[in-house]
Amino acid sequence: MTIASNVKQCLSTMKGIEAQLSSMALNSLDKEAQVIFHEATLTIEEIKKDLQYRVLELERMEPQYSGS
Template identity: 65%
Template sequence: MTAYSNVKQCLASMNGIEAQLSNFALNSQDEEAQQAFHKAMLLVGEVKKDLQKRITEMEFKEPQYKPS
């Protein structure tokens, strides 16, 4: 598997993690837990932005990775 594929797969996983954290935050009865899940979700969002930036860089530097 190429580095590009690994980064894309990681981004897809992070999307799932972000959705799970959001669900946990919404469904938790404990306000402290809600805040912790929400904070973690925001951190994952930042990581996702960094991964997307890296994917864009890879697509720019390696034309074979550009989406059709």
């Protein structure tokens, strides 16, 4: 598996984690838990943005990775 494939797979996993945390924040009855889940979602969102940028860099540097 190439580096680009690994980064894209990680990005996909992070998107799933972000969705799960967001759902847990919405469904939790405990206000403190809602805040914690929401803060974790924001952290994951930042990581996701970094990974998206890295994917773009890899595709720019290595055209063979584009679209895969």
